[in-house]
Amino acid sequence: MILSRRKLIGIGAAGAGGLLLSGCDRLNDSETFRGALNGATGLNQRTQRLLMGNALAKEFSEADISPAFKPNGSTSVADPAYRAQLARDFADWALRVDGLVKQPLMLPLSALKALPQRVQITRHDCVEGWSAIARWQGPQLGAVLATAGLLPTAKYAVFHCADLLGGAPYYESIDLTDAFHPQTILAWAMNGQPLGEPHGAPLRLRVERQLGYKQAKYIMRIELRDTLAGLYGGNGGRWEDSRGYQWYAGI
Amino acid sequence: MSESETETPPAEPKGGDLVRRHSLVTRLWHWTNLVAVTVMLMSGLMIFNAHPRLYWGQYGSNAPGRPDPAWLDLSGVNDGVPFPPWITIPSHYSLADARLWHFAFAWILGLAIGAYLLWSLISGHIKRDLAPKLPELAPSHVWHDIKDHARLRFPTGLAALRYNILQKLAYGGVLFVLLPGVILTGLTMSPGMNAALPLLVDLFGGRQSARSLHFLCAFGLVAFFFVHIAMVVLAGPINEVRSMLTGWYRLPREPEPMREDAA
Numbered sequence: 001m002i003l004s005r006r007k008l009i010g011i012g013a014a015g016a017g018g019l020l021l022s023g024c025d026r027l028n029d030s031e032t033f034r035g036a037l038n039g040a041t042g043l044n045q046r047t048q049r050l051l052m053g054n055a056l057a058k059e060f061s062e063a064d065i066s067p068a069f070k071p072n073g074s075t076s077v078a079d080p081a082y083r084a085q086l087a088r089d090f091a092d093w094a095l096r097v098d099g100l101v102k103q104p105l106m107l108p109l110s111a112l113k114a115l116p117q118r119v120q121i122t123r124h125d126c127v128e129g130w131s132a133i134a135r136w137q138g139p140q141l142g143a144v145l146a147t148a149g150l151l152p153t154a155k156y157a158v159f160h161c162a163d164l165l166g167g168a169p170y171y172e173s174i175d176l177t178d179a180f181h182p183q184t185i186l187a188w189a190m191n192g193q194p195l196g197e198p199h200g201a202p203l204r205l206r207v208e209r210q211l212g213y214k215q216a217k218y219i220m221r222i223e224l225r226d227t228l229a230g231l232y233g234g235n236g237g238r239w240e241d242s243r244g245y246q247w248y249a250g251i
Numbered sequence: 252m253s254e255s256e257t258e259t260p261p262a263e264p265k266g267g268d269l270v271r272r273h274s275l276v277t278r279l280w281h282w283t284n285l286v287a288v289t290v291m292l293m294s295g296l297m298i299f300n301a302h303p304r305l306y307w308g309q310y311g312s313n314a315p316g317r318p319d320p321a322w323l324d325l326s327g328v329n330d331g332v333p334f335p336p337w338i339t340i341p342s343h344y345s346l347a348d349a350r351l352w353h354f355a356f357a358w359i360l361g362l363a364i365g366a367y368l369l370w371s372l373i374s375g376h377i378k379r380d381l382a383p384k385l386p387e388l389a390p391s392h393v394w395h396d397i398k399d400h401a402r403l404r405f406p407t408g409l410a411a412l413r414y415n416i417l418q419k420l421a422y423g424g425v426l427f428v429l430l431p432g433v434i435l436t437g438l439t440m441s442p443g444m445n446a447a448l449p450l451l452v453d454l455f456g457g458r459q460s461a462r463s464l465h466f467l468c469a470f471g472l473v474a475f476f477f478v479h480i481a482m483v484v485l486a487g488p489i490n491e492v493r494s495m496l497t498g499w500y501r502l503p504r505e506p507e508p509m510r511e512d513a514a
Contacts, residue, residue, distance in 0.1 A: 021342055024293070028341040028348055040355030051447035058449050066310040068317035123309060123458060125442050127346065129302035130312035131458050209446045244347035250443025251354055 045248040049177065052250075056183055057208035060121040060133050065191065069124070069132040071198035074163035074170060077218055082162040089194075090202040095186075099158070099224035102149035109188060109202055115139035118185050126212040127245060136206050137189040142180040144222070150176075154224040158231065159205055162218035165238050172216040173228055173236040173247070174207055183208040186219065211249035213239040264502055266408040272500035277376070280367040281495055284430075287360035288472060290352055291433075295469060296334040297341070297349035303333045305466055309457035322463065357437065364430045371426075380414060381423055387416040405486055407503040421475060429471045436465035 027033045085093045098104040121135045157179045161170040184207045195201040200217025233241025264270045303325040311319040325333040336342040371377045438444045439451040439461035455461040483491045494500035
């Protein structure tokens with residue numbers, strides 16, 4: 001078989017490309033290499049926290065609100081109990097706050113609305129790359145947690161949601177740094193209206209210095225925990241468990 | 252005592268001589284940067300595949316029925332996954348894994364160019380080798396160099412040791428515009444960095460503008476890569492690659508021999 005020089009170069013280039021790619025895929029599957037990459041992720045979180053301090057996410061004006069806000073993830077909830085509450089405008093619904101707290105709470109929507117309200121026009125950034133801007137209103141999570149009183153062992157606030165995503169309950173979690181950040185609110189209104197079902201009625205989290213998958217919708221219960229281990233997949237969130245997204249979503 | 256002391260200083264290098272060309276720092280940075288940029292590009296194309304639309308301004312999405320205007324929309328290409336597996340990291344669709352690679356190698360890219368720019372400034376590399384001299388920027392001079400390049404007529408002898416104006420503009424564009432640009436626009440897309448450095452998002456006119464500029468800077472680097480490889484191949488790939496590996500470069504010979512030696 002006679003190979004022209006051009007063919008040989010072509011085969012060589014394709015071979016080198018193939019080696020590079022299969023090499024990258026092999027590295028991608030290597031536990032050691034992933035460990036190193038994950039180490040960089042930890043570094044990212046520590047660096048951002050150091051640079052951010054308690055700084056606020058950018059807030060926008062009414063004029064900046066995007067004409068459309070893409071509903072993402074679950075856009076409806078199948079659970080019959082939820083559907084019954086939705087039909088009654090959540091009139092006899094209550095948010096449960098429990099776990100490592102001094103005083104577990106059941107907070108109806110009226111109680112959440114009676115707390116001091118924060119209104120913020122912020123940008124929602126999806127991990128996929130798109131953004132939308134909306135006006136959110138609700139009590140600060142910190143105020144709710146202060147009412148319940150945290151036990152000293154509490155480290156994480158876990159949000160248990162009514163929706164299933166890929167057949168498993170949606171949940172998310174943040175640490176106390178973000179839980180007590182002034183812009184972290186339990187939003188019940190969006191753009192001046194009560195939250196619609198696609199956007200997480202009756203209550204969704206806004207944790208403005210992180211990506212969209214942290215903004216849990218359809219919140220039914222907030223559980224204070226000392227660890228994320230032992231809860232579902234142990235990674236602190238539904239997307240983290242199912243897709244491998246990072247728990248810290250500041251990037 | 253060596254005899255050289257009595258000799259006249261060595262003559263200026265001429266065509267055919269082996270000379271030191273690239274410093275160790277330049278060579279280390281060059282190859283580190285190549286690895287980092289390659290990984291950033293391939294993992295970045297995977298991240299782009301997750302939402303293959305680009306917008307200008309603060310926001311932009313493909314809300315069903317009410318999509319924001321996109322200046323680039325590749326969502327119709329290849330079933331919505333425009334960049335094929337052979338050019339992405341990982342080769343199968345995984346936004347999470349691509350982000351893991353991207354945000355780890357970003358440290359290598361950023362620290363390497365930061366250190367290299369600092370060294371280039373302090374060592375005089377920028378002033379001596381990279382900064383265009385005023386007369387070089389004269390349109391007639393630039394045009395002359397463009398014509399020479401188009402005719403594949405490259406500098407020989409000592410002139411080959413200095414960067415010509417097109418090289419200076421290309422390398423300067425990469426070092427001072429494209430690499431800092433791709434890094435700063437990348438940081439601007441992070442909601443955490445937006446809180447830490449709100450000035451960045453104002454500088455680029457919004458997160459979606461920063462995302463568009465990030466993509467354009469990345470493709471500027473790709474364009475540079477292809478031109479760079481073409482020039483290396485045309486200028487003599489073995490000599491060029493050796494100079495970037497070992498530092499030693501053989502000056503191209505002048506077209507006509509300087510003198511005829513009778514055999």
